[in-house]
Amino acid sequence: MPPPPSRRTVLVAAVSALALSAPAPPAHATTADAYDTLRLTWRDLLLGTGFSPTTEPYAAKLAALGATARDLRATMAPTGGSLWPDLPYADPDPDTDAESYTYSGNLGTSYHRLRTMAEAYAQPGTGLTGDTALRTGILTGLDHLHGQAYNASRARYGNWYNWQIGIPQALLDIDVLLYDHLGATRVADHCAAVDHFVPDSAVASYTGTSTGANRVDLCRVLALRGVIGRSPAKLALARDALSPVFPYVTSGDGLHADGSFIQHRHVPYAGSYGAVMLGGLSLLFALLKGSPWEVTDSGRQIVLDSVEKAYAPFVLNGLAMDGVSGRAVSRGVQKADTRGIRQDDHLRGHGIIACVALLARSASAAEKARWDGMVKGWIARDHYSPVLSSPALGVAALARLKAVADGASPALAEPVGHRLFPGMDRAVHRRPGWAAALSMASKRITYYENGNGENLRAWHSGSGMLYWWGGDFANGQYSDSFWPTVDPYRLPGTTASSKALADGEGGAWGAARPDVRWVGGATDGTYAAVGQYLRGLSSTLLAKKSWFFLDDAVVCLGAGIHGRDGTGVESVVDNRNLGASGVHAFTVDGAPQPVTPGWSATLAGARWAHLAGHAGYVFPGGATVKALRQARTGAWSDINRGAASDPVTRRYLTLWFDHGTDPTWATYAYVLMPGASAARTSARAADTGWLTVLANTADQQGVRVPSLGLTGVNFWFGGTVGAVTVSVPASVMIRESGGTATVCVSGPLRDGAAIELTWSRPVSSVLAADPSVQVTATGSALKLRVTPGTLGAVHKAVVRLP
Template sequence: MPSHVPAAFLSRRAVLRAASVAALAAATAGPLATAAAPAAHAADAYDALRLTWRDLVLGTGFSPTAEPYASKLTALGRTAAALRSTMAPANGSLWPELPYADPEPDTDAESYTYSGNLGISFNRLRTLAEAHSRPGTGLTGDAGLLADILTGLDHLHDEAYHAGGVRYGNWYNWQIGIPQALLDVDVLLHDHLGAARLAAHCAAVDRFVPDSVVAQYTGTSTGANRVDLCRVLALRGVIGKNSAKLALARDALSPVFPYVTSGDGLHADGSFIQHTYVPYAGSYGAVMLGGLSLMFALLQGSAWEVTDAGRQIVLDSVEKAYAPFLFNGLAMDGVSGRAVSRGVQKADTTGLHQDDHQRGHSIIACIALLARSASAAEKARWDSMVKGWIDRDYYRPVLTSPALGVAQLSRLKAVADSPAVPAPEPVGHRLFPGMDRAVHRRPGWAAALSMASDRITYYENGNGENLRAWHSGSGMLYWWGDSFANGQYSDDFWPTVDPYRLPGTTASRKPLTDGEGGTWGAARPDVRWVGGASDGTYAAVGQYLKGLSSTLLAKKSWFFLDDAVVCLGAGIHGRDGTGVESVVENRNLGADGVHGFTVDGTPRPTSPGWSATLTGARWAHLAGHAGYVFPGGATVKALRQARTGAWSDINKGAVTDPVTRRYLTLWFDHGTDPTWATYAYVLMPGASEARTAARAADTDWLTVLANTADHQGVHVPSVGFTGVNFWFGGTVGALTASAPASVMIRESGAGTATVCVSGPLRDGATMDLTWDRRVSSVISQDSSVRVLATGPSLKLRITPGTLGSVHRAVVRTA
């Protein structure tokens, strides 16, 4: 047992400890299996819920001696043993490196650190309790470990988290992080804690998480935070056998369910927002989904079951809001906020490297659990999706993921072993106007686009995290291959990439400070024209860009097609006294990657440090990645570079060990203080060198209809595609719009065409669209579309509303 227990709280602890002496003696005398599987209890509803939660936490139906569980359990035991050996209760700390009390007045930042250390201390005790409760850890049922856990619980209770305690630092630690860990320990070690200790824990939770925290759906009690608070209240009700707490937790979930039209929560288009301005399906959204899946599973079949019809919105979100951002098991970074900067955390006792795959694995595990509360048809679809993701994630295999615990793995392994048929990655395009995001999927690859507006932040930083992702909302274009390049953003990308050269973006080289623009999504451009139009297969998307803390202006458009993305830029203007660049590509080639790079058929050097200005380039190819076509030829710059950085450069809570990665960067240099500069290129993910060269030689494949600060548009006759972004009303080719609009037309070979229109300004103003093309009739149209004329030309009047939605009409062409 750890020594150095201060006498100041020994006598107070004795009262609590006395209630557990008999239980401790029983644990010492009994077999190991007793600790792993508690004895039967009185069959009341609260005990049933507690045992249900225990099963959810620990998992069921697996052999602890089989993989992937055995190694996980062994690692848990090692971690617990190491934590146990360094635990040393003292005034102001339970572990010496985690002081939670400062003897002198401190700053707000220091208060955050101390409250964070207190939260970490509770989570370490939870780890010890799990090692004690699980079979196969080497510490299962260990009486000495149990005594140490009790010592730690009483220490933290007496010194900080008790009914008379005072909160400091980050609210989250006191209301969510600490009580969740504490209540989990109460469930796992319930039979060894005694009534007095359990009552004291309930009183402490009541002190810091009163019923009033869910009285209003506002502030820190929305979205994922609200679900976390409800979890605390529900488990407090379970441990304290309090029906009112359980009913409150259940009922307080209801405000989370309805769609919102702005701010935190799920939007009808599949967007998920947290912190008012941040797209967050991959992090806070995952927390919300995970919390709801646990709450639904806990309360299912009980007197407190969640029966609100709004829960169907949560079930629908699996395919509407989460699956679109999962690819080969990874969760796309563009909807993960500041979580992309976490890398390896100093306080992470497991030393996990957090990345897009591990965030994806956590969401997949949530979906597998939520399936317990879904209909049979939903469960069948989800099992197929989950099995497909498990099969395809070759970069970080799901069933050996360090991000998943034994319980999650047991649920996923059950799906993997089931007769479900693995679902392939879907194809199609999804727009998410509620969060200025777009996702494009084709056979063999997927891409995602991140933009910003007065509704959505450039990037989020806070708590010292994600300090240099300034330009990630300036048109960052992510892409992945089906069997290649799945580690592009997983392999130490964020601490090593040049933050001024994120792929797809246009940015000023004006130096920015860490956290430039403010915390929690405060940095937003004063623009509204961000959005696009899609028929579900192809898309036209545009962003009016104003640079973060700079004078940069730009109009950027992307046209998403079968095997390519056509990228246009115009009106690029700045007066910062610095250069402005538009980044075609900035590919992470790994620690020592050597990938051939060819320009117009000529191989270029592969060693780091090579750079060149490529004048009149018509195409380029990066072996194993993609092809790039420059219509009509262009002058671009290329650089091979080995870049070194540390996660602590972008996240003050991360480890400081430096890492080095090689990059191939390709960009348009618009010069210092450019005036209305332009660019045009075609990205071809996964294309061979021969196919890239052939596309560049086929001058009929693409017609750029316009590329100005007023309009941008293209026509690709081979697929019947026309896309135009009207920054202002006007005429481009055969299309005339009376007001700003995004228009996409796709003509089929069967004499029909689909016309798609959106109003990215979201001002609700009616607009007229004329297509100078003979149309014999309108087959169908949305209620927001009125047909003014057919015949020699088609004339439509659209009432677009204020949500950036796409409005469609299907017509028969003559």
């Protein structure tokens, strides 16, 4: 087991300082002046160029930066063990892990406060630009912290991240901004301290805390140490140590060929650690471009490809989807954040967008044109939290984004289609006007990640949580204090036992993983069949869950729902955040229901329901479901010990199937229709020919939608459903259109076992087939032998129908 992963805030690590605009460095810097050139390039990366400090949004941000720095200078009081009274860093008991983490974190925050002051000193328009008293305060603070805590003779305590990444990054940024006032002694002392805590051995092997985003952060430290200390060896090491980050991996940390990004070995993390990695690489590529240490490893193309393959799929109308942001979803407003800036999916998205804009400077002309179009589209569509006034972005990032927004590239619309990410048990479905994302768990991927006191109650977020958003509505659904106020036992889409769980249940850093393999699906890139064999976290719950992602709907099936915990089991159709005072009419079979908070009902024989401004829900053949309107109050500190504790209240409409106490092989079926009107929902419920449920058992689950020519079946065991027979567990989706059919197959068990498939449908010829698909018969029936491999990939054949 590697040491615990780092506790990082997105505002510090992934947004505020990692996505800044860069000037083009001189094309032919000589070795003699290369260090000064790099230092000035980094200074421009930190401060930005090409903006007017007297115009918005820059003027307000610069004034706020100055006000913060003024307050920090006024409250700074150097004394033994602290630089600010509220941030003691002297560890009184090195044997107490919790206290060690707190004190090392306070030391890191102290350096970041000095960095804020240094930025206010260097930026124009702050009211403190070039202020000698401020400069004296910063230098006093640097000398104090160096003398007492961060020097070459001290041993580290608490969180490794503070000593190897957080502190040295802040320190070296300060050194760049105040370089002309440091003097040779300070420069030498600071370099010695960094060398002590971040020796070359920190990147000697690609393992433990030196992988993925952490490795990129360490390389940033080494590179800036090389710049400040004028060391060609450090710069070469930083460049070369990036190379292990580039190749695709087949398990664990890093980028996977299917677009998955994993950190901490088992956690989908494109929206947080992945953003840190992307931002760090965009900075380093920009810094070293044109220098003797330019990154030329051909593997860098994998990073460039990841923009559209691994990051853009999870950015929607400016937000970054929570299902790939790990414990970052629990952060809200951090106690140590003196600016009071919230953290949410939109602000994480803004950071990724700014990273893409900066990385475009290192991309080909064609890539840059596409990325500028994506960025421009995201900026135009984020009405919930406008990108160009984002509190998460600094002046330099905003200047870069404003240039893209004003540029000639046309804004690109959100794409449509389906993407499966078997490397991290995730799926994203996009249609005109709405999008959905699915989070699952397996032996490979955790239910949820907690650690450092963060994300303590997201126990069931990997139990089939189905997120969805509208094109121009409901884009604040998970942004508006969702995580501290939602009932954690009733996350939308999940099946869960109501057995009480402890904070951090199952262990930290992604340790909680179910002993199941069948998680995955099949897609043709437009529609999909996806399934999850669910075992409950710390419970006896079992369930088979399937989702069929279609044109205007998601068909959701559950079967084999079984538990013996002595508690109830529920499958949640939806749990919509209606805001602080939202009402939103709710009708069932056309009958309006009460809007009073606290209203609840058992809706027997319901055929359809509609929540105004959100969605329609259809229950094929009728069903008994429960509904509840509830005003829920919570605080971010309930789920994150480092977050602010002011309580917030949000209203919810929850709709669920109650399977009762200790259910035996219970089932459910419903159709989610995002954005549908009541009339369209009613019409869909009345159209009994639109959907045929072919099977909904613990052995197989399948549907047929004739109007789409679609058949989808998840075979938990081999067998026959409708016209499809398979020999072993598999996911199958067949789509007929215009005299052809596309047959898509995957082996979610990932054991490599060959899949023998028979489709009892006349087929005249095979038009195309993947190398892994062998056609053994056509004519009265199609027979295929699929060799699926072990990565959960989808294998296809296209056939002509008579």
